[in-house]
Every structure is written in C-alpha cells, then in structure tokens.
Amino acid sequence: MSVGAPKIPVRVAEVVEVNALIKRFRFVRRDGGPMPVFSGGAHVVVDMDDHGTRRMNPYSLMSDPADTSGYEISVRRDDAGRGGSLFLHRHVTPGMDLVISSPVNLFPLDARARKHLMIAGGIGITPFLSQIAALSRLGGRFELHYSARTRDLAAYADDLTARHGDKVRLYLDDQGQAIDLNRLLQGQPLGTHLYVCGPKGMIGWVCRTAESLGWPKSAVHSEEFLAPPVGLPFQVQLATSGKTITVGPAQSLLEAIEAAGVDAPYLCRGGACGECETDVLGCDGQIAHNDHWLTDEQKVGNTKIMPCVSRFQGKTLILDR
Amino acid sequence: MGLEFNDETFRGDYTFRNSAKAIARFPFPFAEDSYMYSVNMEPHLPGRPGSVFEHMFDVDEHYVAEMRDRAQVLAEDPLRCQSLPHMTLAGWDLLELIMESKARDYPQWFSLTKDGNRWHWINRPLQIEQSFTFLDETTLPYGPMEYITRQTQGDFTLQDQRDDNLWIEAGMVTTQADWSLDFDIGMSFHEWHAPVPLAHEMRVFDRALKFLLNLQLGAPVRRFNWTMTVDPLLDTSPENYPKWGPSKTTMTPETIGHRQHLRVELQTLHRLPRSNAIVFPIRCYLIKFEELVTVPKWARRLHRVVRDIPDELATYKGFIRNKPLMLDYLSKYDDGAPTSPGIWPE
Numbered sequence: 001m002s003v004g005a006p007k008i009p010v011r012v013a014e015v016v017e018v019n020a021l022i023k024r025f026r027f028v029r030r031d032g033g034p035m036p037v038f039s040g041g042a043h044v045v046v047d048m049d050d051h052g053t054r055r056m057n058p059y060s061l062m063s064d065p066a067d068t069s070g071y072e073i074s075v076r077r078d079d080a081g082r083g084g085s086l087f088l089h090r091h092v093t094p095g096m097d098l099v100i101s102s103p104v105n106l107f108p109l110d111a112r113a114r115k116h117l118m119i120a121g122g123i124g125i126t127p128f129l130s131q132i133a134a135l136s137r138l139g140g141r142f143e144l145h146y147s148a149r150t151r152d153l154a155a156y157a158d159d160l161t162a163r164h165g166d167k168v169r170l171y172l173d174d175q176g177q178a179i180d181l182n183r184l185l186q187g188q189p190l191g192t193h194l195y196v197c198g199p200k201g202m203i204g205w206v207c208r209t210a211e212s213l214g215w216p217k218s219a220v221h222s223e224e225f226l227a228p229p230v231g232l233p234f235q236v237q238l239a240t241s242g243k244t245i246t247v248g249p250a251q252s253l254l255e256a257i258e259a260a261g262v263d264a265p266y267l268c269r270g271g272a273c274g275e276c277e278t279d280v281l282g283c284d285g286q287i288a289h290n291d292h293w294l295t296d297e298q299k300v301g302n303t304k305i306m307p308c309v310s311r312f313q314g315k316t317l318i319l320d321r
Numbered sequence: 322m323g324l325e326f327n328d329e330t331f332r333g334d335y336t337f338r339n340s341a342k343a344i345a346r347f348p349f350p351f352a353e354d355s356y357m358y359s360v361n362m363e364p365h366l367p368g369r370p371g372s373v374f375e376h377m378f379d380v381d382e383h384y385v386a387e388m389r390d391r392a393q394v395l396a397e398d399p400l401r402c403q404s405l406p407h408m409t410l411a412g413w414d415l416l417e418l419i420m421e422s423k424a425r426d427y428p429q430w431f432s433l434t435k436d437g438n439r440w441h442w443i444n445r446p447l448q449i450e451q452s453f454t455f456l457d458e459t460t461l462p463y464g465p466m467e468y469i470t471r472q473t474q475g476d477f478t479l480q481d482q483r484d485d486n487l488w489i490e491a492g493m494v495t496t497q498a499d500w501s502l503d504f505d506i507g508m509s510f511h512e513w514h515a516p517v518p519l520a521h522e523m524r525v526f527d528r529a530l531k532f533l534l535n536l537q538l539g540a541p542v543r544r545f546n547w548t549m550t551v552d553p554l555l556d557t558s559p560e561n562y563p564k565w566g567p568s569k570t571t572m573t574p575e576t577i578g579h580r581q582h583l584r585v586e587l588q589t590l591h592r593l594p595r596s597n598a599i600v601f602p603i604r605c606y607l608i609k610f611e612e613l614v615t616v617p618k619w620a621r622r623l624h625r626v627v628r629d630i631p632d633e634l635a636t637y638k639g640f641i642r643n644k645p646l647m648l649d650y651l652s653k654y655d656d657g658a659p660t661s662p663g664i665w666p667e
Contacts, residue, residue, distance in 0.1 A: 005537035036538055037594040065595065102539050108597040110483055111407035134595070138410070138456070218484045267535055275535050 005102040007047070008035070012096045013070060018155045022123065023089055024062075024074045027100060034068035038103035040131030041223070044071065045101040045269060050087040054255065057084040058225050058270050060126040060197075061103060062156075064133035071100070074155060076123040081227055082250045106272050107197065107223035109135070114191030116142040119179065119206055121198025122149070125156060127223060128197065132164065145179050147171040147198075181209050195221045225270035228252035229290055231311045237318045238262055239281050253307035262321055264307065271309035278319050280305050285314010326385040326446060332393075337553035339612050343382055347608050348373045349616075349664045350545035350585050354625040356634075362532065365541040365589045369665075373587060376426035377541075378419060378473060379604065385446055387474050387496070387555065394495040394556050395471075400503045401558075402467050404479070404491035411479045412466030412491065413456055414593035415600050419469045444472055466491055475587075475604030478502070480510075482597055487533060489513055496555040496605045498548045498584060499639065504559070518633045533590060536599060541591040546603075549640040549647075550584040553607050569642055577650050578611035581643070583623065610650060618667045620654035627651060 010027035018024050029035060038061060048055040063072035078085045092098070107127050109116055116135065118128045125146055135142050144167060148154035151172055160168045171177040185194070194215060196206040203222045210220045230250050237244050238257065247256040254276055257264045267275040271291035280287070280303050289299040291306035298304050305312075305319065329336045339347065368374030373381075394401055404412055420442055424433040432443040438455045449472065453460035461468045470477050470493035478492035487510045494502040505513045510530045520526060536542065550557055551568040572580055587604040614620040627635075627647050635641040661667050 005540035038538070039595055039597040042597075102537055104535075104537060105597045108482070111410065111481060111596065267537075273535055274531065 005104075008044075008100050008102065010071075010098055010100055012092055012094050012098060015092065015094055018074060019152050021153060022074050022076050022155050024072055025088065025092065026063075026070050026072045027098065028070040030097060035071055036102060037068060038065045038130070039105050039108055040065055040134040041107035041109060041127045042103040042105035042130070043107075043127075043225075043268070044073070044103055045267075046073070046084075046088075047099040047101070048084065048087055048092075050083060050091070053083070054258070055082075055084045055087060056255075056269055057227075058268055060107075060130070060223075062126040062129040065130050066134070066137060071103075074123065074126050078227070082230060104267055104273070106268055107195070107221065109140075109195075110193045110219070110221065112191075113193035113219075114141065115189055115193070116140060117184075117188060117192050117194045118142060118144045119194070119196040119198070119202075120144065120146045121196075121202040122147075122153070123155070124196075124198030124202075126197075128195070129156060129160075131195075132160070136164075142167060144168045145171065145184065147173065147177075147179060147202075149173045181206065182213070185210055185213050185215065193219045193221065197223045200224060223272070224292070225268065225272065226290060226292070226309045227270070228255075228309045229288075229311065231288070232313065234312045234314075234317070236312065237282075237316065238321045239318050240321055247311070253305070253310065253312075257307060257321055264321055266308060269308045271306055274306075276306055276308050278305050278307055278321055279303065280317070281320050282316055282318035283312075283314070284316040285312060287312050287317070325382065327382050329383070329386045331386070331390045331553055331555045335553050337383070337386070337607065339608055340382060344608065344612050344615060345666070346372055346381075347613070348545065348585050348587055348606055349613075349619050349622075349666075350547045351622050351626050352662065352664050354622050354660060355629050356626045357631075362529075362542040362544045362590075365543040365591075373604075373606070374543075377422040378426070378475075378602070379587070380423070380427055380430065380446075380474065384474055388447060388472065390555055391471060391493075391495045398560060401495045402470070402493045403502060403506055404464055404466050405506070408466070408479050408481065408491035408596075408598070409458065409464060411481070411593055411596035411598035411600070412464055414595050414598065415477065415479065416465040416469040417455070418591065418593070418600070419473050423473075447472055467493060473602075475602045477603070478601045479593075480599040480601060482534065482599065485534060486510055487530065487599060495558075497558055497603070498546075498550075498586065498605075499557050499559055499562075501559045516637075518637050519631070533599060536590055536592045538592045538594055541589055543587060543589040546586040546588055548584050548638045549643075550582045550607065551580055551643075553582055553609070555605060555607075569639070572643055572646060574646065574649060577643075577646055578614075579609060581610045581647065581650075582607045583610070583613055610647075614651070614654045616666045617654070618660050620651065621656070621658065622660050624648065624651035624655040 009030045011030050013028045014026040016024040043058045043060045045056050045058050059073040061071050075085050075088045077089045120128050157170050171179055196203050203224050233249050234247050241262045243260050245256050245260045247253050265275050267273040274293040283302045287302055288311045290309040293306055331337050373379045420433045423431040430445045434441045440455050442451045476494045476496050478489050480487040481490050489505055492502045514526050554565050585606045589602050591600050
C-alpha cells in the first residue's frame with residue numbers, strides 16, 4: 001500500500017464500446033457519495049481481481065474533473081499484454097464492484113502557459129480530454145493535434161470537433177495525413193507549453209523535435225505509462241522480510257512482492273513517479289531497468305531498482321524490502 | 322457555544338495569554354528529551370478530541386484576536402499577502418478546503434451552503450456573511466486565498482508543482498518565524514530552504530521534496546517546527562526586525578517566565594484538487610515559559626532539549642544569546658526524573 005491516500009470503492013455504472021479496440025468504463029462510488037474533484041491529466045490505479053490474480057493498472061481519467069458524480073476511463077485492448085486490459089474488456093460489466101486509487105497527477109498542465117499545445121496519438125487522447133474540459137471552463141487557450149490510424153479508431157474525435165471546432169486538428173494515418181511538426185512547433189507564441197501523450201515513438205519524436213528547435217525542456221511535457229514488460233521468471237531475496245520470491249513471466253516484481261504479503265510503496269506502477277524506488281543490497285547478474293525514474297548513473301550502478309517495471313536476469317538479487 | 326474568544330493583543334501591551342484549557346491542549350513538540358532535524362512527517366488525521374489535531378484546521382480562543390492582528394499587519398505592509406497570477410486556481414482550492422472543513426468541524430461558528438456555483442458563507446465569530454460565485458474572483462472583496470486566509474489562523478503558502486520541484490508562488494504570511502514571503506516568492510524548494518543549517522548535509526530536503534512531490538489528494542501530512550520568541554509577537558518578520566530583534570537583549574531572570582515564549586508551528590501539507598498545487602499551512606502557537614512549566618513533564622523535557630541542542634541550531638533559531646538565562650530558569654523545574662515517551666502531559 002502506498003502513502004495513505006484513501007482507496008475508493010466503486011461500482012461500474014456503464015461500459016461503452018467506443019470502437020473495435022476501445023471501451024469506456026464509468027465508475028461511481030458504491031456509497032453514492034461524490035468523487036473527489038481532480039486536475040486534468042490525473043490517473044487512477046484500477047485494482048482488479050482477475051480470477052485470483054491481482055492486477056493494478058493505471059488509467060488516465062478522461063471525464064470532466066469538475067464532475068463529481070463519477071469517473072470515466074477509456075481502455076485500449078492489448079491482446080499481447082499481461083492481461084489487465086483484456087480482463088477489463090472481457091469480464092468487467094455494469095454493476096460490478098472494483099476498487100480504484102485516489103487520483104494522482106503526473107501529467108498536469110503548466111498553469112503559467114499562455115497557450116497549451118497538445119499532441120495526442122491513439123489512446124493517448126485520454127488525459128487531454130479531462131484537461132480540455134478544465135481549460136474550457138476556465139477559459140484557457142489550447143490547441144489539440146490528434147493522430148489516429150483510421151477515423152473509426154479516432155476515439156472521441158467527432159465530439160471534440162463538434163465542441164471545440166478549429167482548436168482540434170485530426171490526422172488519419174490511413175489517409176496519409178501526418179502532423180507537420182516542424183511547422184507546428186515553429187509557429188507558436190512565446191509562453192506556449194507542449195504536451196504529448198501517445199506511443200513511445202511519437203513521444204520521442206515530439207520531444208526530440210522540440211529540443212532541436214530550441215524549446216526549453218521545462219515547456220515540454222510528456223506522459224507514457226510503461227506496461228510492466230513480460231520476461232523470464234527470476235528469483236529475488238527480500239532481506240528485510242526474510243523471504244525469497246519468484247517473479248512469474250507475466251508478473252511484475254512489485255506484484256510478486258505484494259503477493260508475498262510484503263508491504264511496498266507505489267503510486268503510478270508505470271516507472272514514472274519514483275515512489276517504489278528500492279535499494280539493491282546485492283546483485284550478481286543484470287537488472288533490466290525499464291523505468292523513466294532512475295538516472296543513467298544509478299542504473300549502471302545497480303544500487304536502486306524500480307520494482308513496478310524492472311526485471312532481473314542472473315544468479316542473485318537482494319532487495320531492501 | 323463553549324469557547325469564548327480572548328480579547329488580547331500580540332503587540333504593544335501584549336495582553337496575550339493562554340487559559341488553563343489552552344495550556345492543557347498546547348502542541349508541545351518534543352516527543353523525547355532531545356531534538357534534531359528530521360523529516361518527521363505523519364498523516365494529518367483527525368486526532369485526540371480536544372487537541373489541536375482534532376480538526377483539519379484548529380480554531381482556538383485566540384482566533385478573533387489573531388485575525389485582528391493579521392489585518393493590522395496587512396494594513397501596514399500589503400506585500401505580506403501575494404499571489405502570482407497562475408496561482409488563483411490554487412487559491413480557490415484552498416478556499417474550498419477551509420470553508421468545507423470549518424463548516425463541517427465547527428457548525429456553531431461557520432456555515433457554507435451551495436447552490437451550484439452560488440455559495441453562501443457565514444463566519445459568526447468575525448461577523449462575516451458573504452454570497453459569491455465559486456471560481457469568479459469578481460464576486461469576492463479579495464482574491465480567494467486572501468479572502469479565506471484573513472479568516473483563518475496560521476500562515477499559508479501555496480506551492481506550484483512543475484519540473485519535479487515545488488515553487489512557492491503565493492502566500493499569506495503575517496505570523497512567521499523570521500522569514501519573508503516577499504523575499505522567497507518564486508523560489509524553488511531548495512532555494513527557500515537554503516538558510517537552514519545542518520539539514521542540507523543530512524539530505525533532509527532531498528528526501529522531503531521527493532516525499533512531497535508524491536503527496537496525494539486526500540492524504541494530508543503534518544509535522545512540527547519550533548523556535549523561541551521574546552514577547553508574544555506573532556509578526557516576527559525580517560521586515561520588522563528592528564522592532565522586535567532588540568527585545569532579546571532586555572530579558573532578565575525576573576521577566577523571563579513571563580516574556581520568553583516557546584513558539585510551535587503545526588505545519589500541514591495538503592494536495593489541492595483542481596490546481597495540483599500543495600498548500601502549506603503553518604499554524605503558530607505561543608506559550609509563556611511560566612505557563613509551560615505548569616506541566617511538569619514539559620518543563621523537564623524543555624530544559625533537557627535546550628541544554629543539549631547543538632549551538633548551530635540555537636543560533637539559527639535565534640536564542641543562543643539567552644540560552645544560559647533559559648537554562649537557569651528551566652533547571653529549577655527539572656528534578657532529573659524520567660519523562661514518558663510522546664508529547665502529551667503525564
């Protein structure tokens with residue numbers, strides 16, 4: 001369990017098939033009370049009991065942050081993933097009870113921005129939906145550039161265009177449309193902040209382009225949740241609790257620690273926030289550092305590990321847990 | 322109902338005093354017989370009935386007089402309250418947090434009713450009644466942060482979070498232990514803590530920042546800080562140092578019990594919902610040495626803490642000059658008996 005924020009017991013109020021790959025889920029509090037207000041770009045961790053396997057996946061909140069009657073997330077089905085999205089798609093139906101975390105924001109808008117320039121790819125549209133709802137209420141200036149494979153897969157594009165008109169530009173891969181990023185980034189007023197959420201390749205492309213055009217690092221924001229990668233099973237010794245655990249092929253190290261009944265901190269479960277950082281007491285082998293948190297030096301030194309996404313191959317790994 | 326508010330002053334004739342009830346609920350900050358810096362944060366959960374932890378924002382017998390003192394400070398120096406333009410939303414978050422907490426925790430004094438964004442606020446002790454539109458600044462006589470912190474004890478700073486750091490970019494600071502909002506505004510976390518000795522070497526601030534960046538909505542935390550103040554002056558600001566600094570030189574063995582105060586700050590930290598900013602309320606409690614020594618455990622322990630504190634800390638906290646005088650006074654109340662763990666009286 002993490003730093004003490006209350007978990008929210010919810011009931012699934014609605015499940016909507018948005019397109020062939022994406023379903024939208026609406027959660028309301030089981031006790032009928034209001035949800036906390038949140039800030040655009042926040043996510044929650046959804047706690048699932050997948051037939052005996054505990055899955056906790058982060059999803060961006062896409063509903064209006066001021067709407068306290070419920071929260072909505074959109075989930076893209078990942079047929080090759082570890083199973084969280086498949087569980088939501090196949091087994092979660094209206095009326096079911098789940099538990100979600102309180103909202104956490106690792107992708108907030110910069111309140112100083114004169115203009116918010118948003119670039120979304122595919123399911124990466126979700127955090128922008130809540131941000132746009134908040135900006136619309138407060139009169140903030142924004143522009144969204146949204147790319148998707150096909151019109152059918154461009155979730156919420158019609159609704160966004162209807163509401164916000166020419167503040168929204170859509171780019172469809174199958175029609176050969178692509179964002180003219182150089183031109184877009186060169187034509188922005190001073191004080192613009194850039195936000196990107198989408199596939200890894202797109203985030204890298206946007207950040208590199210912005211850097212080469214001289215955008216200050218502090219004006220460029222991205223969010224990428226890493227799904228914990230699958231891999232070979234491995235053994236880990238937990239020195240503080242005196243246990244030796246085996247991490248399964250489709251299990252994360254954090255999940256294996258939790259399954260062994262050991263209390264470990266976490267927030268994002270996606271390698272971004274740093275909360276689960278753990279001291280490595282002994283390492284004979286290779287840690288696959290998959291996180292965005294540790295510095296390159298720390299990664300080489302093998303003195304820290306982020307158990308939410310990182311794995312190990314070798315003889316011995318001893319952690320301070 | 323219940324509590325009367327003291328008619329007292331924190332300047333001039335200094336009529337401030339604690340009732341027996343206020344002494345019994347004083348937040349004595351030392352859980353053991355010695356003191357060193359630590360991050361020492363714990364969840365700010367509703368606590369022991371009657372204590373300063375009972376509610377999210379404690380309202381005590383000094384409320385009305387403290388608000389009167391704040392208004393005087395602001396009239397003389399409006400820069401004690403500042404909010405950079407992008408912090409207005411955080412100000413609304415704070416206004417909502419305080420109004421909802423007070424109306425829930427002290428319904429006899431405060432009331433908040435809402436009809437959508439049309440809100441109606443009643444503050445009976447200060448005789449204020451206000452209808453306004455939430456998130457519309459033009460409907461309040463001040464900005465949202467200033468409006469609500471003119472009605473709430475303690476200093477407040479609002480920190481924006483960006484670039485993996487916290488930036489102090491708004492605040493109401495009139496009861497401070499010798500630091501200046503006007504000087505610090507716009508600084509990052511390590512910048513505004515730069516003057517603190519020893520703690521940097523201990524990496525206290527690195528750890529505290531990491532902790533705060535992940536502070537969660539609905540999970541506020543608290544810690545204590547403390548210093549020493551001669552005369553019950555709330556506004557010990559650098560701006561006014563010439564007015565209060567010299568008072569340290571005029572204390573005598575005859576006046577120390579009445580003039581020397583232990584100054585305790587109950588500091589809490591809350592993540593704010595709409596702005597993702599963090600609010601840092603710093604609530605100041607004063608107690609005269611002669612009041613404090615009526616609790617034998619506290620008298621013994623304060624003597625031991627002051628006796629054993631490193632000189633760097635006594636210097637930073639501004640009482641090294643009067644440390645011998647304090648020890649002479651406090652030693653009379655320390656018979657060497659063991660003290661029980663924790664902060665509460667025995």
